[in-house]
Amino acid sequence: MMRLFQRHDLAPDENEWDEMFSNFCEHVYPLFPFFHLPSLEAIYSGIWTLFRRQLYERADTVVPSADELAHVLICLALGRCTHSARTSTLEGFRSSGWKFYTAAAESVGPLFDPIRDADVTVERLQTLTCMAWYLIRLDAYELAHKIVGLAVQQAHTLGIHRETVVENMPVFRSELARRVWHTIYILDRRLALDIGRPLLIHDYHVDTDLPHDLHTDWMEEQKTSEQPMKMMRDALKAAQSAETTPISYLRVMTGYSHLVGKICDAVYDVGDTKKFGNNMHLAEFEARLLAWSSTLPPTLACDVESLREAKQGDQPWQSRQRILILVRIIWLRILMLRPLQPRKDSRCWMANGDISATAISLASSIIEIFAQVMDSYQLYHFPFAHYLIGATSIVLSIVASKPFFRQQHYGQLVASAIGMIQTFCQKIWVSGRTARTVERLRTLARKVFDTRMETKPGIALADSVLPTPESWQPSTGSTVNGSVRP
Numbered sequence: 001m002m003r004l005f006q007r008h009d010l011a012p013d014e015n016e017w018d019e020m021f022s023n024f025c026e027h028v029y030p031l032f033p034f035f036h037l038p039s040l041e042a043i044y045s046g047i048w049t050l051f052r053r054q055l056y057e058r059a060d061t062v063v064p065s066a067d068e069l070a071h072v073l074i075c076l077a078l079g080r081c082t083h084s085a086r087t088s089t090l091e092g093f094r095s096s097g098w099k100f101y102t103a104a105a106e107s108v109g110p111l112f113d114p115i116r117d118a119d120v121t122v123e124r125l126q127t128l129t130c131m132a133w134y135l136i137r138l139d140a141y142e143l144a145h146k147i148v149g150l151a152v153q154q155a156h157t158l159g160i161h162r163e164t165v166v167e168n169m170p171v172f173r174s175e176l177a178r179r180v181w182h183t184i185y186i187l188d189r190r191l192a193l194d195i196g197r198p199l200l201i202h203d204y205h206v207d208t209d210l211p212h213d214l215h216t217d218w219m220e221e222q223k224t225s226e227q228p229m230k231m232m233r234d235a236l237k238a239a240q241s242a243e244t245t246p247i248s249y250l251r252v253m254t255g256y257s258h259l260v261g262k263i264c265d266a267v268y269d270v271g272d273t274k275k276f277g278n279n280m281h282l283a284e285f286e287a288r289l290l291a292w293s294s295t296l297p298p299t300l301a302c303d304v305e306s307l308r309e310a311k312q313g314d315q316p317w318q319s320r321q322r323i324l325i326l327v328r329i330i331w332l333r334i335l336m337l338r339p340l341q342p343r344k345d346s347r348c349w350m351a352n353g354d355i356s357a358t359a360i361s362l363a364s365s366i367i368e369i370f371a372q373v374m375d376s377y378q379l380y381h382f383p384f385a386h387y388l389i390g391a392t393s394i395v396l397s398i399v400a401s402k403p404f405f406r407q408q409h410y411g412q413l414v415a416s417a418i419g420m421i422q423t424f425c426q427k428i429w430v431s432g433r434t435a436r437t438v439e440r441l442r443t444l445a446r447k448v449f450d451t452r453m454e455t456k457p458g459i460a461l462a463d464s465v466l467p468t469p470e471s472w473q474p475s476t477g478s479t480v481n482g483s484v485r486p
Contacts, residue, residue: 001050001063008103012051020079020097021072027381028078030317031324033246034129034183035071036176038220043068044075067123070104074130077101081137081429082381096138096429104131111150120154122173125180128154132187137382139431141195148191151184152200161206167230172222174229178211179247182254189257192264193335199261210251215241244299249321252300256328259285259292263336285336293329302326304365307373319377320384327366327387334362334394360398360405366391367417374420380427388424389434392417392441400448411449418442 005012021044029037043064050063064072077097105111108127128151135144159165160177169177188200218239229236241247263285293301302322339359370379370388395414399405421438424430430438 001047001069004103004106008099008106010099010103012048014048017076019083020076022079023082024075024079026317027082027320028075028133030246030249030321031383032129032133032183032186033250034126034176034179036172036216036219038216039223040071040075044072047072065123066107066109067121067127070107070127071123071130073100073104073107074127074134077104078130078134078137081134083428096431101131101134111147120158122158122160122176122180125151125155125158125160125184126176129180129183129187136187136190139433141191144187145191145195145197148184148187149200152188155181155184161201161208163207163209166208168228170222170226171229171232171236172219172225175211175214175219178208179250181208182211182250186250186253186257189260189264193260199264201261203258203261210254211247212236212239213241213245213247213251214239216245244315244318246317246321248297248300249325252296252325255292255295256325256332259288260332262288263332267335267338282336286333289329289332289336296325300325304369307369316378320379320381323369323373323377323379324384327369327384330362330366330369331387331390334359334391337362339394339398356398356402356405360395360410363391363394363398364410364413367395367413367420370420371416374423380424382428385421385424385428385430385434388417388421389437389441392421393437396441396444396448400444406448414445414449418445 025037025041029035046064047069077100080095080097080100104127108124111128128147132144132147132151135141135147155161158177160181166174166177166181168174185201185206191197192199214236266281266285299318300322302325304326307323307326337355337359339356366387370384373379374384392414395410395417399410399414418438418441421441425435425438
């Protein structure tokens with residue numbers, strides 16, 4: 001293991017790594033809880049125990065498996081992205097923790113072998129899922145799509161898309177299989193929405209139940225149990241966690257992703273790409289979105305009026321989950337409108353022709369949400385920045401193409417949004433692609449609005465410290481060709 005670290009220029013620093021791992025647990029894990037966190041923490045602690053024993057040349061060491069080591073390394077990379085501003089280092093894209101990722105990739109070896117059958121396990125699926133999430137964090141959407149495609153194929157090989165397979169697994173592994181499968185499902189829908197690729201998972205092939213919101217201690221007790229899940233239905237009911245856990249969010253986002261899949265099918269229907277956007281389809285999907293949002297549990301339900309109201313006993317990650325769900329609902333409504341799509345057929349417009357007005361109003365509400373709560377809830381983390389950038393892009397694009405909107409308050413709103421985006425860029429790691437997008441937004445704002453307009457204190461369109469928008473390629477030699485919303 002030490003030789004692996006040396007090859008990738010990784011110098012173990014316990015204080016630094018502890019901070020990165022803590023960042024992952026606090027800011028990343030609650031959004032994608034496909035690990036059993038106590039087990040992951042035990043592996044991380046075991047790695048440090050291994051380091052210390054190797055220093056004293058102790059032979060009685062337990063070495064983590066290749067996948068377990070990869071899990072920890074990629075989680076450290078994700079943790080570094082959370083608080084590692086690109087402007088504070090000269091490492092460029094490698095300041096994102098890229099060395100941890102390449103070490104993890106070497107640890108697990110070639111992901112695809114056209115000659116030998118792959119050894120498919122739940123742990124390997126967790127590795128692939130973690131890799132995909134990290135690549136999405138780097139805006140490397142094309143690479144992430146390849147990894148998700150491989151994860152889907154291996155999940156099908158393992159059979160965890162079918163409930164009859166999952167319910168016959170030992171209870172601990174069964175629950176992990178549910179978590180990782182539904183996370184892969186969510187990533188598939190996200191990438192389809194982001195880069196316009198066909199869905200890899202079709203709902204009519206899937207019947208695996210949602211993961212259970214189980215108490216962590218009970219899960220820990222079941223790690224060595226060989227009892228199949230289907231034989232423990234009564235025990236599962238008793239083991240439901242009384243406290244809110246990140247699994248509730250995973251269950252909710254699976255439902256959201258199901259709706260996203262339906263919208264992607266309609267938007268990218270090669271048989272009739274023009275039919276989506278007419279009144280009937282918009283009303284249908286608005287109704288579906290409303291029906292889904294009405295099923296949100298009270299702990300995750302949120303509206304604009306209650307944003308500032310912290311619920312009793314809330315953890316910080318719970319508040320961030322609620323805000324993210326609210327922003328995603330609004331963002332999906334914008335995408336359903338497709339406000340920047342050229343329309344030659346007037347029948348594709350709303351009855352009163354106000355698609356642009358509706359879209360700019362929705363995008364403005366996202367910006368106003370961030371203005372209200374970004375500081376109080378510390379929203380300086382991925383994936384919040386992408387929705388703020390996307391909303392700002394929508395507002396600017398509509399105002400630029402329809403001068404009527406320049407007479408309204410959008411100049412001040414855009415100035416506020418760009419100020420917040422610049423704060424993101426100064427506090428967290430952003431890709432060169434995102435940096436270039438921000439620079440284009442600033443340039444467009446200067447052209448559309450008078451740069452001498454009044455702004456709120458501390459917010460202006462003047463130059464500020466931004467990451468150098470250089471292009472980059474991962475050391476694998478594959479070009480990162482992702483996209484930033486929208």
